[in-house]
Amino acid sequence: MMPVSDPVMTVLLCLAAYLAGSVLFAIPVSRLWRLPDPRAQGSGNPGATNVYRTGGWLPALATLALDAAKGWLPAWLAYSAGLSVLAQAIIALCAVTGHMIPVFYRFKGGKGVATALGAGLALAPVTTLVMAILWLLVLWRWRISALASVTAILSGPLISAILEPDTLPMFGLLAILVVVRHRNNLIRLAQGRETGL
Numbered sequence: 001m002m003p004v005s006d007p008v009m010t011v012l013l014c015l016a017a018y019l020a021g022s023v024l025f026a027i028p029v030s031r032l033w034r035l036p037d038p039r040a041q042g043s044g045n046p047g048a049t050n051v052y053r054t055g056g057w058l059p060a061l062a063t064l065a066l067d068a069a070k071g072w073l074p075a076w077l078a079y080s081a082g083l084s085v086l087a088q089a090i091i092a093l094c095a096v097t098g099h100m101i102p103v104f105y106r107f108k109g110g111k112g113v114a115t116a117l118g119a120g121l122a123l124a125p126v127t128t129l130v131m132a133i134l135w136l137l138v139l140w141r142w143r144i145s146a147l148a149s150v151t152a153i154l155s156g157p158l159i160s161a162i163l164e165p166d167t168l169p170m171f172g173l174l175a176i177l178v179v180v181r182h183r184n185n186l187i188r189l190a191q192g193r194e195t196g197l
Contacts, residue, residue: 010078010087014094017074021098021115024105025066026051033059039108043195047110049145064114071095071118079122089170092119096174100181111181113149116174120156124167127160143196146185153178 026038026046035055038046042053048067052060074095078088096116102109120128135152139145156171179186188194 006081006083006087009081010083010091013074013078013081013083013087013091017091017094018098019103020070020074021095021100022102022104022109023070024099024102024109025070026063026110027105029059029063029066030055035059045110046105048114067099067110067114068118068121070099071115071120072122073118075119075122085166086169088123089167089173092116092123092170093173093177095119096177100177111149112178113153116153116178120171120174123170124160124164127156127164127167127171130159130163131156144189144194145196146182146194147189150179150182150186 024046026048030036030038030051033055035051038044038050038054042050044050048060048064051063071092075088075092078091083091096112096119098109099112099115100109101107117128117132120131131152134155135148138151139148142148153175156175157168160167160171185194
């Protein structure tokens with residue numbers, strides 16, 4: 001399929017991606033499992049890692065899957081519609097931005113890692129799987145989710161440049177977004193105060 005330029009479709013999918021990203025699934029999942037609000041527990045981050053701290057693996061995996069799905073679906077729709085690589089990347093970034101600054105939660109969201117994972121699987125599965133393996137290895141070795149996330153996301157531009165170069169701009173922008181959202185974690189890591197799982 002030849003890439004197409006469809007501004008209307010691109011804008012609509014950007015809006016849909018942002019709104020989908022703005023649904024923080026850690027909150028309804030925690031309610032379903034009768035867990036505390038993740039925003040008031042642990043790190044205060046509405047994501048899978050914090051849900052794991054309060055409820056264990058099952059609700060954490062549900063949160064991870066749902067947060068990844070809201071990144072995957074709009075990116076996949078953009079790809080299926082034959083939009084340009086740039087348009088696909090912008091739509092993926094809108095989903096991640098929605099998770100970070102969600103309109104439904106007073107613009108106070110999460111770190112965006114799971115949503116970036118979903119978008120990456122839709123647009124650059126090989127690069128994303130390599131990054132996921134790296135994430136797992138770092139988590140297994142040091143047991144610190146923030147360290148694993150930052151390491152994996154920073155590796156994205158290099159891995160994509162080698163394996164799927166068309167997606168390099170997307171992974172470059174994702175790296176900037178996610179690292180900025182992890183700035184407090186990076187400060188605690190430098191000070192040796194970052195908590196593990």
